[in-house]
Structures are given as C-alpha cells and as structure tokens.
Amino acid sequence: MTSATLQLDAIEAKLFRQLLGCFPTGVAVITTRAADGRPAGLTCNSFSSVSLEPPLVLFSLRKASSLLGTFAEADGFAINILSERQDALSGRFASSKIADKFEGVAWRPGPLGMPIIEDCLASFECSAHARHEAGDHDIFIGEVKHMGGGGPADQALVFYKGAYMMLAESLRALVIQGRLGSADLDEAYRTLYGTLLRLACERATDGEIDAIEAAVDAIEQHQDADSLDQRIESASRFFSAIAAAGHNEALTLMGQTMTTILRERMTHVIPVRPRPDLFPLRRKVALCLRRRDADGAAGALDELITKLRKGGDVPAEPGGQ
Known part of the structure; x- marks a missing residue:
C-alpha cells in the first residue's frame, strides 16, 4: 500500500490526552513579571531541557491561557520545580478561581528579577531566548542564567494519569x-x-x-x-x-x-x-x-x-x- 492510499484514523483528543498521561512528569510553577512589575505564574508539567551548550529549557503554554500575553511580553521567566509536599502550590497556581496566586506564597526575586518560590527542589531563572507557535500552544525557550537548589530533601511532585503520584x-x-x-x-x-x-x-x-x-x-x-x-x-x-x-x-x-x-x-x-x-x-x-x-x-x-x-x-x- 502506498502512502497516497494509506488511510489513517483521526487522532481522538480524549484518548490522546489519556495516553500522554502514561508518561509521568514532574510539576513546576512557571513565573514571570507582568508589564507593571507584578509577579505572575502558572502550574506546568510541559517543562523540558533543550540544550546544554548553551543551557536552554522550554515550556509550552496554551494559546487560550490568560497569561499568554504576559509571558510573550516578558524578557524572562523562572522554572520552580515542586516537591511532593508542595502539591497545594500546584493546585493554587493551576486554579482559575484565585486572582492573586502569590498571596501568602513565600517567594523572592532572583538576580534577573523573576519570582523564585521558596523551598522548591530546584529553580532555573531564564532570559527569553525564543518563542514558537505550535498548534494550540506556544513554546517558550529560555536560556538559563541562574539556578539554585538546596530545598528540602523531598521527592519530586510527579503527575501521572491525571493524579499526583505520591x-x-x-x-x-x-x-x-x-x-x-x-x-x-x-x-x-x-x-x-x-x-x-x-x-x-x-x-x-x-x-x-x-x-x-x-x-x-x-x-x-x-x-x-x-x-x-x-x-x-x-x-x-x-x-x-x-x-x-x-x-x-x-x-x-x-x-x-x-x-x-x-x-x-x-x-x-x-x-x-x-x-x-x-x-x-x-x-x-x-x-x-x-x-x-x-x-x-x-x-x-x-x-x-x-x-x-x-x-x-x-x-x-x-x-x-
């Protein structure tokens, strides 16, 4: 059978999401500064490394996200890797019902001014390197300028099949x-x-x-x-x-x-x-x-x-x- 006559079934969105969930991922809160200087952030499990030389990382963000414009206009962002005891933070930054995600959250500005959340397993502060459109998401690539660890000796918060894997x-x-x-x-x-x-x-x-x-x-x-x-x-x-x-x-x-x-x-x-x-x-x-x-x-x-x-x-x- 040639490629011209090969018939492939359409990818069903619900099943696609379900099968993607079979791959366990870490959970991070991605933070940045809005144009007026206020901190902004969201929960993400699409974080990935890209390159060692130079040190590049990426995350993807839905085009429908209310923070898409904020990240697109920012000159950098920070990746905050959550520990398993920080599952409440993950839920907080994922909620659309909480207006001020940073209220009551311990954080400090990094050397680039990006919000670094306290007690995370690791953090990577990045300058904006590139942005690419990809389907219903935008991919943000950052160059790591500063990084840190030293959080509690916990296990990472892991997301698997729609649930936290603790x-x-x-x-x-x-x-x-x-x-x-x-x-x-x-x-x-x-x-x-x-x-x-x-x-x-x-x-x-x-x-x-x-x-x-x-x-x-x-x-x-x-x-x-x-x-x-x-x-x-x-x-x-x-x-x-x-x-x-x-x-x-x-x-x-x-x-x-x-x-x-x-x-x-x-x-x-x-x-x-x-x-x-x-x-x-x-x-x-x-x-x-x-x-x-x-x-x-x-x-x-x-x-x-x-x-x-x-x-x-x-x-x-x-x-x-």
Whole structure:
C-alpha cells in the first residue's frame, strides 16, 4: 500500500490526552513579571531541557491561557520545580478561581528579577531566548542564567494519569513502619485478586493466561543462588499478570498498589524462603483460569494465602517462593 492510499484514523483528543498521561512528569510553577512589575505564574508539567551548550529549557503554554500575553511580553521567566509536599502550590497556581496566586506564597526575586518560590527542589531563572507557535500552544525557550537548589530533601511532585503520584512513597513508609498488618493484607489480596480472577475467567485471552503460567514457571525455576531482586520480580509478575487478565483499569491500579506493598515487604520486612509446597496451588490458579472456572481459581488463591500463613515460623508473603 502506498502512502497516497494509506488511510489513517483521526487522532481522538480524549484518548490522546489519556495516553500522554502514561508518561509521568514532574510539576513546576512557571513565573514571570507582568508589564507593571507584578509577579505572575502558572502550574506546568510541559517543562523540558533543550540544550546544554548553551543551557536552554522550554515550556509550552496554551494559546487560550490568560497569561499568554504576559509571558510573550516578558524578557524572562523562572522554572520552580515542586516537591511532593508542595502539591497545594500546584493546585493554587493551576486554579482559575484565585486572582492573586502569590498571596501568602513565600517567594523572592532572583538576580534577573523573576519570582523564585521558596523551598522548591530546584529553580532555573531564564532570559527569553525564543518563542514558537505550535498548534494550540506556544513554546517558550529560555536560556538559563541562574539556578539554585538546596530545598528540602523531598521527592519530586510527579503527575501521572491525571493524579499526583505520591502513593508509592507513602506506602513504603507504612510498610517499613509496620503499620500494615498481615491479616489486613491477606484480606486485601483475597478480595482484590479474587475479583480479578473472576473477571479474568470471563475476559482473559489465551495469551494472557499463558503469561500467568509463564510467571508460575519462573517462580518454580528459581535456584537457591538467585538474588532477592529476581525472586521479587517473579512474585510481582504473577500478580501483575492476573491483574492484566482481568481487564479492569481501576482494579489494575489497585493491583499496582498491592505490588508496591509486596515489593517493599519482601525487601524490608518479610524473610523470603523457598516454598515448593506452594507450587501446585499456583498451578491450580492457572489451570482453573484455563478452564474458565471462576470459583476454582478464587478458591485456589484463597488456599494459597492461607497456606502461606501456616507455612512455619518464618512469615511468608503472597509472592513467597
């Protein structure tokens, strides 16, 4: 087929936005000075580096933004990289309902006079270098003239699939502090993955069931010399494959949360030891899925979790080997 006859589907805007959200980005507040000297700013996750020699960065701004003219007329701007504890600032500078975004916000003028927000992870003060029109956005490129860090030793605020991605770090703290009990986790695994297995019996493709069986194979093939990271990866893959086979995006996101907990507990809390007595139960889960036996699959998972907890004086995990 030639390029002249190739027919391509139109890009659907909602799906385009949704798929772009699969790429996690940092969050920054872009600031500048209006013509009358007042500070102006907005939240942005389109910040990117461009060049090292000279040091160039960019951000993009919607043509419909009320601040487009302000940035277009300014002779510079500042990029303020937010930490995860500054999510309220992100919301403030993104809101169209707050007239004075800087009211109550600690900031200082940088050497170029651009507003630098206090306690950010990093800041880059730039002189205007270039501006380009691109579809419904304008791209602003700045040359970095001054930069700074020295904020609190926090994680960066990350935006992912339309939400702030702080959950993993919060879960890590809960796990290490021992605030997630085994009984509650067992109940969560039974409820979540039992539901996913029932959905998978209706929706899974043969290839997705093959992936679950491959994860079981990997667990059974581990040698004593294999590293903890390898064992954790295999255990995580087993549950991730079940989640994928259930074809429910909301439950899959919950499954990712449980996978994070599993990884942290196996790394920091629960000693991992070989459990060949569990091999038949994982096989039974996969076999029942192949037969589209929802009750059998959920029952095998329940038996697996129960046996893990009764497996001896060394505590075990749903991913235990």
